[in-house]
Amino acid sequence: MTSASGKLTSEHFKTWLKDVYFPNVGHSSVLLIDSWSGHCPNAVKEAAPPNKIVDVKIIPKGTTGKIQPLDAFGFRVWKNYVRRFEDSITLMNEDIELHKRNNIIKLQTL
Structure with missing residues (x-):
């Protein structure tokens, strides 16, 4: 499902x-x-x-990012990477919509 x-x-x-x-x-x-x-x-x-x-x-509530290992060490690193990538795309004026699921999946293979 x-x-x-x-x-x-x-x-x-x-x-x-x-x-x-x-x-x-x-x-x-x-x-x-x-x-x-x-x-x-x-x-x-x-x-x-x-x-x-x-x-x-x-x-x-409010403690997930502090005590869950993936939130503290995995997702935070990934989110920082995506933010930097988004900033680069914005600065280069590229026509990529990173909020779409398929584009995010493609980003993981770079």
Whole structure:
């Protein structure tokens, strides 16, 4: 199931729980999620099979960029790269729309 906007929805999250998370964890597990409303504990309860116990822990709002390794060390580096690239495109007056998904994907292969 894909999203036309490219954004994650709570239905995508439930599908991931059912198809990926629960089949690959034991009887009891801990799931650490950020505070995005689509990651609500109710979605986890709705998707959980009756034989699985999951303890949901939520990262407090405003702390994601400080404690999630990919946000702190991966995405920040990537976003800085994209900003510099956008600045260069603007200065060179190139006709490239970086806000479009396909152009961003192409950027990753440069």
